[in-house]
Amino acid sequence: MTGLTYTDAMSGALDRLRSIGYEHGTMLVNHAPMAAEAMATLGYADDIATWVEDNLAHRRYKDLPTPRFPLSATDESDWRPALGDFDRVTDWWEMFDRELAEKPWQEVLNLWWPRLVSGMSGVMTHGVIRTAHAVRAIARAGESDNALYRKELAHGLGYWAARYSLSDAQAVDAELRRGTPGPARPEGAAYTALDELVADACGHYATVQTGHPVPLIHAITGPAAVRLVLPHLPADLQWTSYLAARHCSDGIRGYYSSSRGPATAPAAAVPREDQLIAEAVELGDEHAIKLAEVAVRHQALRPDDRYAAAANAATTRLRKFLSAHSFYD
Known part of the structure; x- marks a missing residue:
C-alpha cells in the first residue's frame, strides 16, 4: 500500500x-x-x-x-x-x-x-x-x-x-412554465425531494427485472449527481434542478423497466457497506463503482436500505453480465 x-x-x-x-x-x-x-x-x-x-x-x-x-x-x-x-x-x-x-x-x-x-x-x-x-x-x-x-x-x-x-429540454421547460410561480416551498425542499427520488429509484432498480443491467442505473446516478451539486447552486436553481432530474429518472425508468408499479426494498439481506464497496471495486465495473459510491453517500445523508439493495443488485447483475459479454457501456 x-x-x-x-x-x-x-x-x-x-x-x-x-x-x-x-x-x-x-x-x-x-x-x-x-x-x-x-x-x-x-x-x-x-x-x-x-x-x-x-x-x-x-x-x-x-x-x-x-x-x-x-x-x-x-x-x-x-x-x-x-x-x-x-x-x-x-x-x-x-x-x-x-x-x-x-x-x-x-x-x-x-x-x-x-x-x-x-x-x-x-x-x-x-x-x-x-x-x-x-x-x-x-x-x-x-x-x-x-x-x-x-x-x-x-x-x-x-x-x-x-x-x-x-x-x-422542451418538455422540461414546458413543465417549469406550468409550475410558475407555484406554491412557496420550504427551505431545503429540493434536497428532500432529491433524496426521496434517489431512494425510490434505488428501490425500483432492486426489485424490477431488466434485460441489460446498466441503463436503469442512470435513473439513480443522474439525480444523485444533481444532489451532489445542489449545495453549490443558488437557492433559485435548486427546485428547477430537482424537476429536471425527476423528469430524467422517470423517463429512464419508464423506458427500461420491464416491471411497473411501486418499488419496495427486497427482503434479502445485503452486504455490509465495506463489503459492498469492496465487491464493486473488485469487479472493476464503472457503473458498479459509481452506484456503490452513491449508496454510501446517500446512506450518510438519509439512511435507507434501498441504497445498498440497489448497489448489491447492480454488482450481482453486472458480474453475471460480464461473464457473457466482452464489453458494454
Missing part, C-alpha cells in the same frame, strides 16, 4: 486521462474520470492507477474530435445553436476551459447550470454526472492548484452541452 491521498490519486488519473476521448463504440461513454473520482472518495486511492490502466486497455476510446471554430460564451446567438451538436464538443470544451481559466469555477457553474439543466437527459445523463464528479473534486481542492480539476470540469460541461437533449 502506498497510502496515496485523494489529491495525489486524482491528479495522476486526470493527467493520464486528459487526452482520452468522450466515447467508445456507438455512443458508449467514457466513465473513467467519474469512476476514478468515486474510488478516491470511497478510500480506494491506491487502486486508481491500476484501474485506469486496465480500463484503457479494455476500451477503444475515440480520439477527441477536431475543433471546428471557437464558441463565444458571451454571445447566445453563437453558443445556443451548438447545443446538442456533438461535432462541436471540442469547441465546447475549449470554451469552458477558457472560461474556467479566467473566472472562479463557481461563477462559471452558476451561469451555465441553468442553461444546461433542462437538457441533462442527453446520453443517459452522463454529462451532468461527469460534471458533478468534477465539481466535488474541484470543491475539495479548495484554493490549491486545481488546473487538472478545472480542465475536468470543462470536459464535463462541454460534454453535457454537446450531448444536450433538445427534445427533453
Whole structure:
C-alpha cells in the first residue's frame, strides 16, 4: 500500500486521462474520470492507477474530435445553436476551459447550470454526472492548484452541452412554465425531494427485472449527481434542478423497466457497506463503482436500505453480465 491521498490519486488519473476521448463504440461513454473520482472518495486511492490502466486497455476510446471554430460564451446567438451538436464538443470544451481559466469555477457553474439543466437527459445523463464528479473534486481542492480539476470540469460541461437533449429540454421547460410561480416551498425542499427520488429509484432498480443491467442505473446516478451539486447552486436553481432530474429518472425508468408499479426494498439481506464497496471495486465495473459510491453517500445523508439493495443488485447483475459479454457501456 502506498497510502496515496485523494489529491495525489486524482491528479495522476486526470493527467493520464486528459487526452482520452468522450466515447467508445456507438455512443458508449467514457466513465473513467467519474469512476476514478468515486474510488478516491470511497478510500480506494491506491487502486486508481491500476484501474485506469486496465480500463484503457479494455476500451477503444475515440480520439477527441477536431475543433471546428471557437464558441463565444458571451454571445447566445453563437453558443445556443451548438447545443446538442456533438461535432462541436471540442469547441465546447475549449470554451469552458477558457472560461474556467479566467473566472472562479463557481461563477462559471452558476451561469451555465441553468442553461444546461433542462437538457441533462442527453446520453443517459452522463454529462451532468461527469460534471458533478468534477465539481466535488474541484470543491475539495479548495484554493490549491486545481488546473487538472478545472480542465475536468470543462470536459464535463462541454460534454453535457454537446450531448444536450433538445427534445427533453422542451418538455422540461414546458413543465417549469406550468409550475410558475407555484406554491412557496420550504427551505431545503429540493434536497428532500432529491433524496426521496434517489431512494425510490434505488428501490425500483432492486426489485424490477431488466434485460441489460446498466441503463436503469442512470435513473439513480443522474439525480444523485444533481444532489451532489445542489449545495453549490443558488437557492433559485435548486427546485428547477430537482424537476429536471425527476423528469430524467422517470423517463429512464419508464423506458427500461420491464416491471411497473411501486418499488419496495427486497427482503434479502445485503452486504455490509465495506463489503459492498469492496465487491464493486473488485469487479472493476464503472457503473458498479459509481452506484456503490452513491449508496454510501446517500446512506450518510438519509439512511435507507434501498441504497445498498440497489448497489448489491447492480454488482450481482453486472458480474453475471460480464461473464457473457466482452464489453458494454
